Amino acid sequence: MTELEIRAFLTALQSGSITSAAGKLYVTQPALSKRIQALENELGYRLIKRGKGQRTIELTDKGEAFVPVAERYLELWKEAREIDRMDQAGTLRVSAVNSISTYLFPTVCSGFMAENPEYLLKFSNYHSLEAYGHVAEGQIDLALISDDMEVRGVETVPLFEEDMLLALGPGTRYAEAVHPSQLNASDEIRLPWSPEYDLWHDFRFKSSACARMVLDQMSLMEYFLGFRDVWAIIPATAALKLREKLGIAIRPLEEGPPAQIIYYLKRKTDRNGAAEKFLAVMERELERIEAVSRHVRRATVR
Known part of the structure; x- marks a missing residue:
């Protein structure tokens, strides 16, 4: 099972046809079909239904089940290739809930990368429960969440609250x-x-x-x-x-909902200098927002 075979399968699925996928991957249609067939032969089951005159991609039940596996395979392959880059630069893996990643993180990430070009910044969008699991397993260095809970080995620290x-x-x-x-x-x-x-x-x-x-x-x-x-x-x-x-x-809302508290998560045993630098940039951005709005307040207990 190779990256080319996996990518051929996923591109065919996304494109809707072998012909369209072949054009996107700059290969011939027979070459692309051979890659998918080789993948099926190695797996021992069919991924794509085939019929006379069929032009569009239709997956078998096992093909449907294989899609998330193929997507994870490509992600792992990408991470494996990035190991070489880690020799020259540290990596900071961060995640955030949707509201933070959409409107607060762009400025913070830009500031962090400008001040710390030696680091590779990897970002993921996770819900609070997912973030706890990834931090506990060491897959994420720093996560911003809105629903706090007790998870062994993970430190939950209030960062700021917002109306x-x-x-x-x-x-x-x-x-x-x-x-x-x-x-x-x-x-x-x-x-x-x-x-x-x-x-x-x-x-x-x-x-x-x-x-x-x-x-x-x-x-x-x-x-x-x-x-x-x-x-x-x-x-x-x-x-x-x-x-x-x-x-x-x-x-503003009279008798509105409770303020949302944003926390950051990190492993209790980790001492990550890159995460501290990221939080420092975050603190400066929050200070700027506080100066123009009474609706955002940094946490008093840190």
């Missing part, structure tokens, strides 16, 4: 401060935050209330906030960036 603010689409009719009772639940763009937020939301809007749409990626929200009369409740760091980027209206 949850109301982001409004065009045509807003709301005053400077808004009470949840004034909001129309059917205009909401709903995103997942924390169990505490969900409890507050269900109390204020009832668990049966239907939102306009439910998203799991903050980047998608930028488009939908352009719809008239829509609203979303989002963390302050994201709200400030969106106001700067899109010019949307941001309002």
Whole structure:
């Protein structure tokens, strides 16, 4: 099983046909078909259904099951090749929950790389529970999360807290401060935050209330906030960036949800200088945000 064979299979799947995949990989169609057949021969089972006149890719049941294995194989192959680069540079592996990675991390990562060009920065997007597992297993050096828990061998440190603010689409009719009772639940763009937020939301809007749409990626929200009369409740760091980027209206909430606390995770036994440098850049960015907004506060207990 080789990288070329795995890449041939995944590219064919993504492209929808052998012909299209061959063009993307700059090989002939027969050559690409041979790579996939060689992979199937080594595995001992068919990955792709084949039929007379069939033009599009259709996977067998075993082919479907093999897809995540193939994706992990390529990721491991990539990491194996990066070991050579680690001789010349240290590696810092960081992760963050979606709201932090989308709107806070770009500035922090840029600052870290500018000040520390000797390091290879590897970033992953993980939910809090996933991040704990990866930090505990030593696969991630530093993770920013929003749902804290007790995990053996992992240190959880409060970094900052941020208010949850109301982001409004065009045509807003709301005053400077808004009470949840004034909001129309059917205009909401709903995103997942924390169990505490969900409890507050269900109390204020009832668990049966239907939102306009439910998203799991903050980047998608930028488009939908352009719809008239829509609203979303989002963390302050994201709200400030969106106001700067899109010019949307941001309002505080009376009797709003509890502030979101962001923690960083690291292994208790690790002494990682690169992680400390990254946190120093993060602290400076938080200090800058604090200077312009009362809705973001660094943690007092460190």
